[in-house]
Each structure stands twice: as C-alpha cells, then as structure tokens.
Amino acid sequence: MSAPTVEKTSTTPREGAFGNATGLLCRECSHQVELGPFYACPECFGPLEIAYDFPAVTREQIEAGPANIWRYKALLPVPGDIEQSPNMEPGFTRLLRADNLGRELGIDNLWVKDDSTNPTNSFKDRVVACALSAAVEFKAKVFACPSTGNLANAVAAAGARAGIKTVVFIPSNLEKPKQINSAVYTDSLVAVNGNYDDVNKLASEIAGEEEGWAFVNVNVRPYYAEGSKTLGYEIAEQLGWRLPDQIVIPVASGSQLTKVHKAFQELIKLGLVEDKPYKVYGAQATGCSPVSIAYKAGVDAIRPVKPDTIAKSLAIGNPADGIYVLDICRQTGGAVEDVSDEEVRDAIVLLARTEGIFTETAGGTTVGCLKKLVESGQLDTSLETVVINTGHGLKTLDAVADQVSVAATIDPSYAAFAATGIA
Numbered sequence: 001m002s003a004p005t006v007e008k009t010s011t012t013p014r015e016g017a018f019g020n021a022t023g024l025l026c027r028e029c030s031h032q033v034e035l036g037p038f039y040a041c042p043e044c045f046g047p048l049e050i051a052y053d054f055p056a057v058t059r060e061q062i063e064a065g066p067a068n069i070w071r072y073k074a075l076l077p078v079p080g081d082i083e084q085s086p087n088m089e090p091g092f093t094r095l096l097r098a099d100n101l102g103r104e105l106g107i108d109n110l111w112v113k114d115d116s117t118n119p120t121n122s123f124k125d126r127v128v129a130c131a132l133s134a135a136v137e138f139k140a141k142v143f144a145c146p147s148t149g150n151l152a153n154a155v156a157a158a159g160a161r162a163g164i165k166t167v168v169f170i171p172s173n174l175e176k177p178k179q180i181n182s183a184v185y186t187d188s189l190v191a192v193n194g195n196y197d198d199v200n201k202l203a204s205e206i207a208g209e210e211e212g213w214a215f216v217n218v219n220v221r222p223y224y225a226e227g228s229k230t231l232g233y234e235i236a237e238q239l240g241w242r243l244p245d246q247i248v249i250p251v252a253s254g255s256q257l258t259k260v261h262k263a264f265q266e267l268i269k270l271g272l273v274e275d276k277p278y279k280v281y282g283a284q285a286t287g288c289s290p291v292s293i294a295y296k297a298g299v300d301a302i303r304p305v306k307p308d309t310i311a312k313s314l315a316i317g318n319p320a321d322g323i324y325v326l327d328i329c330r331q332t333g334g335a336v337e338d339v340s341d342e343e344v345r346d347a348i349v350l351l352a353r354t355e356g357i358f359t360e361t362a363g364g365t366t367v368g369c370l371k372k373l374v375e376s377g378q379l380d381t382s383l384e385t386v387v388i389n390t391g392h393g394l395k396t397l398d399a400v401a402d403q404v405s406v407a408a409t410i411d412p413s414y415a416a417f418a419a420t421g422i423a
Contacts, residue, residue, distance in 0.1 A: 013035055013137055013138075014137070016079055017079050018035055018050075018078065018079070018134075019073060019074065020053055020054050020075075021035060021051065021052050023051050024036075024049065024050065025051040026043065026044065026047070026048055027046055027048070028041065028046025028047070029041060029043055033048060036138075037134075037219060037220060039219050039221045039222055047221075047320065047321075049225065054074070057074050059272055062272075063237075066083060066089070069090055069126055069227065069230040070089070071092065072233045075229065075266060076227070076230070077133075077222075077223050077226055078133045086161050086162050087129050087133075088120070088129060088154075088157060089119070090118045090125030090126050090128075090129055092234060094114050095111055095113050095238040095239070095386075096357070098110040098111060098112045098354070098387075101367075104350065105371055106374060109384040109385065110386075111239075111385070112351075112355060112357060112389055113235055113387070114389045116359065116360075116392035119154075120150070120154045120157045120181065121153075122360075123388075123390045123391070125154045125157075126231065127154075127216070127217075127224045128151070128154040128158045128227070129158065130227035131214070131216035131220050131223055131224035132159075132164075132216075134214070134220045135164070135216070136162070138220070140213065141165065141213070142165050142166070142167055142212060142214065143155060143158070143164045143166045144167045144168065144206075144213055144216070145168050145169070145203070145217055146170075146217065146218070147168055147169065147182075147196075147199075147217075148170070148171070148174070148196050148252065148314075148316070149170065149174050149175060149178035149179075149182075149312060149313050150360075150390070151216070151217065152169075152170050152174075152189070153178060153182050155182075155216055156183075156185035156186040166186045168182055168188070168190065169202060169203055170182070170190070170191055171195055171196055171198070172191040172192060172194075175396050177395045177396070177397060178395050178396075179191070195306065195307055195315065195317065196315055197304070197318050203215050207219045217253075225259055228260060229263035230263070231259075231263070232260040232262070235247070235260075236264065236267050241272060242274060242276075243278050244384050244385060245278055245279065245383035246278065246280075246384070247278065247279070247281065247385070247387075247388070248369060248385070248386070248388065249282060250282075250284075250363075250365055250366045250390055251282040251319065251325055252313060252314045252315070252316045254282070254322050256388075256390075257321070257328065257329075261280055261328045264278065277333070278332060279333045280329050280334040281336070281370075281373060281378075282329050282336040283336075283339075283369035284336065284338040285309040285314055285339065285341065285365045286309070287311070287340075288307035288311070288314060288315045290302050290304060290317060290319060290322060291319060291322045291325050291326060291336050294322070295326055295336035296336075300326065301323075305317045309341055309361075310396075311344055311365045312361065313361065335379075337373050337376075338365075338369065339365060339369050343368040343371075344361055344399070345364065345399060345400055346364075347363075347364040347366075347368035347371065348361070348393060350367065350371075352393070358392065359389045359392070360390075360391040360396040363390060363393075364399070366388060366390075367387060367389075407420065
C-alpha cells in the first residue's frame, strides 16, 4: 500500500525547503518516510508527523525574531527565508492575566491565551501558514480544505495573499458570518449537505482523484499540524520561558492539544524551559463529545458520534487525534470534560463580562469546561492555569443573540435615564 500524495507522483523537495525537518514518522509503528506530500504510513496506514534534527536553539535567537510564528521557524517544517514569502504572518497573540475571571471561578493564577486576534480571528491562521509553505513547495495548483468554519476563513485568506487558487468545503448549515468571512476571499466556497465528517470524506475522495490539490488538513496534514505547536511555544515564552502547571484546550480533531503538548516536550528537550510536570485538559461540547465520553468511561477506543451542538467549530464526530488526546490527558494527570450548549452560552457571557474578551462558541466551551473542572475538583485552583481562546465571538453572534439585550430604551432626557435605576 502506498501513501496518498498531493500528486500521483512524489515531488523531491529543494534543499532546505523544510528547515530542520528530517522526514515523516508514523505515530503508530514509528516507520520513517522521506519528506514529501504524504500523510499516511505505507506500512500500517497510521498518521504521519514531522521528525526533526534540531540544532542548538537559544532563547535569544528566538526573541530576536519577528513578532509572529516565524520567530520559531527553526522548530517548524519551513525554509529559513519563510518571512520573504507572501503569507498572513499570524501568531504572537496576547497572553492576558485573567484576574477577574479567576476570582469568579476561584482560581488563584489564571491566564487567557487569546488567539482571536490572528489575521482571520482564529488560531487556524497558524496551521494554514505552515500548510501553505508545504503546498507551495509541492507545487500545488489548488489550496483547499474541508472545514467547520475557521479553517475555511484562514485558507481562503491565505490563498488570496499567496496568489493561489483556493477551494473550501463547509457544511451547508455553518454559521452565516463564517460563510461570509470565507466567501469574501474566494469565489469557490462550496457548501455541502451534511456534517463535517461528510465534508471531510468528500475532501479525501477529491484528494485521491484530482492532481495538484493540497488539502491542508488531509494530504499535507503533517505540515499543517505543526503550526499548532507555536501556541505552546508562545505560552512558554510569554510566561518568561516556563511552562504553566495546567492548560485547558478545546478538542475538535484533537490535533491542537497534541501539538501544544509536543511543543512543551520540544522546549524541555532543547533546554529552553525547565523540565516540570504539567496537566493537560481537553474541552468538548456535550453534543459532540466522543473523547470526553471515552475518557469518562475509562476506555481507549473513540466511538464516533453524530454532532448536535451550537459549537460547530468543535463538531467533529470522528476526531482523527482523539486517541492521542486521551493518552496525553491521562498521562499528564489532566482530564477531558464537556458542557451543554446552555453552559457554552453562559461561559461566553462570563468571559466577556469579566475580561472583555468576546469568544466564539469554542471558547465558550473551553471556559465552560474550565468552570466545570473547578466545580468537580478535577482542576487544582492553586496552580497556574492557562485557558485557550481559539476564535472571535463576532463569528458566532447567533449563539448569544437571545442571551443579551439592551438594558433599557428611553427618551433622551436625564429624568428618563434616572428612572431606569442604572445610575
């Protein structure tokens, strides 16, 4: 069995095109594959990920880099001159102390890593930037993705910036703002009748039939996934080159959580942070919580579910990295939790009214799970904790449209205002 490729035949990368990456490594059987547009192991069909031979990297070298993800280019599968390529330059988003939210939840030392400030207002700009670099190297003619929304926005925008044709596939019931956010960048937005898993299956079929298509999260997935590591690098650097004690991460495919953990392990191996224990927690919406269900049942197998939740960006019923999320959360002493749609809405408002951060439903899910983990005693409130916000609330306005309203409608007079009792 041969590994699927972007094109029918392999493309030999130019010297240095993938930086310090040395090849592709199977996460199941450890079989090694040469660098190329491959995503599945030819021996066992397990998922491939990037392997490296890192040189000595210092904090000073990183800190001297640009204020975006390319400051970590020595740790990514990208060329040394990546800054010269047209790209969205995502990353180095703010890490905010969340004392107000911490007091509300009873957590002594809480931070929010706010990725809603990326170019298309979600963390997906990070992974797309790495996938774009690989797609260019493999001479892809079309830059594409199946998406629950945020990825569609990021791929469409990045393709426009790079001058590459983009085609993005979304579930037809996706939130309208996310559809508009993609359609403004590309005239090839395709709505598919079905859920994300149906869209993903269609994308895999197209990738096998059409030559020269780079689906960022299908046939160049190993390169794409590495972009999520930059979240972990930034958190450690912004905390003064140390790891947090606990971190809560939303789970859709699960790739983000596994790659943040990989980033922490790489920083330890390179001597850039102190080797210390940390706990990783996963967050899902109850209406699509196959990993949480498996965690709570104490089993290793992930049973696919049919999504039914307002948190559509997390609505992947058959998560590719689900089993790895389980392993990491269990090995680090963390957990996987889920919350109802009502708890998601409440958490969106809670974060906005305590920290001034308007998050989309995925962020509401994560903050809601943080609250639930505290209430159940699974999260230690005395330890330094980071919670990740992956997208902006303007993309999912409908989720809270009935949750908030104007306090009063009055005539333009002081007497009318005084009568409201707001003063």
